[in-house]
Amino acid sequence: MAQRVAVVGGGMLGMTLALRLAREGRSVTIFERSPSVGGLAAPWEIGGATWDRYYHVILRSDVRLLALLDELDLTSALRWKSVGSAFFIDGRIHPFSxxxxxxxxxxxxxxxxxxxxxxxxxxxxxxxxxxxxxxxxxxxxxxxxxxxxxxxxxxxxxxxxxxxxxxxxxxxxxxxxxxxxxxxxKNSRQREEFGYVEGGYATIVDRLTERLAEAGVRFKTGVDVNAVRRSGAALAVAYDSVSETYDRVVVTVPTPIAARICDALAPDELLRLRSIRYHGIVCASLLLDRPLGNAYITNIADSRIPFTGAIEMTALVDRDALGGGSLVYLPRYVDARSPFYLMNDASVQESFVLGLQRMHRTFDPSQIRALRISRAPYVFALPEVGSARRILPMQTSVPGLFLANSSQIVSGTLNVNETIGIAMQAAEAVAECATGHEEARYEAVC
Ligand SMILES: Cc1cc2nc3c(=O)[nH]c(=O)nc-3n(C[C@H](O)[C@H](O)[C@H](O)COP(=O)(O)OP(=O)(O)OC[C@H]3O[C@@H](n4cnc5c(N)ncnc54)[C@H](O)[C@@H]3O)c2cc1C
Structure with missing residues (x-):
């Protein structure tokens, strides 16, 4: 009988991992809390157009992601463009490309x-x-x-x-x-070249979902897993009042959630999980009648502006994909317990629009076709001194239970290319664990 594996979390990590595991002959189930998969890379609707809820670009150096797109037959849907960047400093925007x-x-x-x-x-x-x-x-x-x-x-x-x-x-x-x-x-004389897939991450997530279904992966969406525990020789995944057993479970959710649901971990593992601090995000998406400028990203070195940067997606993406509008993201990375994270949408909107007017003197709020605010409590683990040394191993002290998430990225930034790297490492960890040698080690652990 095929080994039964549960993957908790249906973001890019959980999905690419599930594809690897299913192609190696395992019977895989993805548990996802939201009604649909995609996590931080999921799309949403703004002003009648569908695009990523959070801005995403692809770089030529994203080799793992490009290989995945090739595997998904999406290479021909990739679009590349040289785009500019800028700096907002001393009350003015300066090109910086x-x-x-x-x-x-x-x-x-x-x-x-x-x-x-x-x-x-x-x-x-x-x-x-x-x-x-x-x-x-x-x-x-x-x-x-x-x-x-x-x-x-x-x-x-x-x-x-x-x-x-x-x-x-x-x-x-x-x-x-x-x-x-x-x-x-490519060299210091050139501007950055960024890429995207036609239709945005919706295209990638949809194609992955199709391939996962073809490989026999089962999806349990709208399911908030509340515990993963040992159950005899197997592991039980619990949600609502249901409990299902699996041979292996890989938890791909952010560390603070993992610490809550994997309460059977050893005390020192839980302590380490709980010591990893995360930043969340409050991000506004604005669909405008006309472009703000021509830079993809404007870095902000001015503490009076309430957002971290301004990302004009349509400096890269064809405006036709957004009903002729210009799509701008205004992110602010914050602790999910901070007053700003807890502010209501109307107040965030007011402060962001004021900030945008301060940056772009000619910007008029009547140009806004649609504005939506999105929040995610756990986006990235804070890159504190010594964090590389504190990275958790994927295999836990609970036999068959693995943890894999972006806090395990060593010396890299948060991006899908790194996320796929973590998924590949997790697939290897699960495969190694199937050997008799690992089983013996489990006995020793227990
Ligand atoms: C603002 C922003 C900009 C970005 N820009 C780029 C970019 O330009 N290029 C790039 O490559 N990457 C970018 N990224 C990073 C990229 O989005 C991530 O690398 C990737 O989406 C992480 O995927 P993941 O599966 O690890 O995590 P997530 O997407 O967080 O997936 C975790 C999943 O677990 C689910 N979950 C949580 N708890 C439970 C539970 N109890 N039970 C069941 N399911 C649960 C969640 O709903 C979620 O779907 C950006 C991210 C953000 C936020």
Whole structure:
């Protein structure tokens, strides 16, 4: 009889993992709390158009994701475009894409510009990732870029992304961010090249769902798993008043939820799970009559603006895909217990629209066709100093129970390419566990 595996969480991680496991001959069931799969990559409707609830781009360096798209026969649906980026600083937006933009950038003087260029080069060549995990981003940025650049550019950017937690962030976080951004350029003269799949992540999630169904994977959507426990030699997945048994269970939900539902873990494992802090997001999607500008991303180094950045999706995506409108995302990454996260939609909307008017003097709220606010309590684990050393192994002390989520990304940023990497590692962990050797180890653990 095929091994029965439950995958808890139907995001990109759970789905790609389920596909691997099913193709290796296992009988797989996905449990997803929402009515449909996709998680953070799921689409939603705005102003009559369907696009990603949170902004997503693909980079040429996303090799695992590109391989998955190929496997899903979606390579021909990929679209690539060179897009610009910009900086909002000192009350003005400055283009920040090409060498010429960099030279003309008025916010830093010529000596600091040289230092900035050399520092970025050094960052992309840095290989001692263990050392980077041991120092704070602040310490490292001050050393590489100097105090002036740190205070003027980097600290506001760190604060924008991490809030007050920026002071505990490790240098490996900023290194990974720089490395990912520069992965989008072919050389220093060029603008970033970003990609997307026609129809957005809805196309990818739909195709994955089809392939999963063809591979025999069962979907249990709208099911909030509340416990995963040992049940004799098997594992029981509990929801509502139902309990189903499986040979293996892989929990792919964020760590705070995993700690709640996997209460049979050893006390020290639970302690480690509970010590991982997460940031959530409050994100506005705006469908506008006309474009704000031509940059895909405007980084914000100004504490008066209530959002972290402005992402104009239609600088990349054809506006026809959005009914002729311009789609803009305004994200703010925050702790899910913070007052801002708990603010009602009308207040968030008011503060974001005011912020947008402050950035774009010509922006008129009457241009807004539709505006929606989205929240997710757990988006990424805070990249604190030493977090690489505290990463949890996938195999837990409970035989057959595995944990796999984005907190296990080593020295990388949160993106689907890394997520697929974690799914592949989890598939390997499940396969290894099927051997007699692992079974013996389980006995020892118990
Ligand atoms: C604002 C934003 C921008 C991003 N931009 C990019 C980008 O440009 N490029 C890129 O590659 N990536 C980007 N990402 C990252 C990308 O979305 C993630 O890497 C990916 O979606 C993570 O998938 P996951 O399955 O690990 O997690 P999730 O998507 O969080 O999936 C977890 C799933 O578990 C479910 N769940 C939770 N609790 C339970 C329970 N008790 N029972 C059952 N189910 C449960 C949830 O409903 C969810 O569907 C972005 C993310 C955000 C938020």
């Amino acid at each position: 090409t060498l010429a933009d960099f030279v003309a950038f008025p916010a830093v003087g010529p000596i600091d510009k040289v230092r900035l260029g050399l520092g970025i080069l050094k960052a992309t060549r840095e290989r001692d990732l263990e050392q980077l995990d041991a120092v704070t981003a602040e310490e490292w940025l001050r050393k590489v870029f100097g105090a002036k650049l740190y205070e003027r550019l980097w600290q506001p950017l760190l604060r924008a992304k991490l809030g007050d937690a920026y002071a505990q962030a490790s240098a490996s976080f900023i290194h990974a961010t720089i490395a990912r951004l520069f992965g989008a350029r």
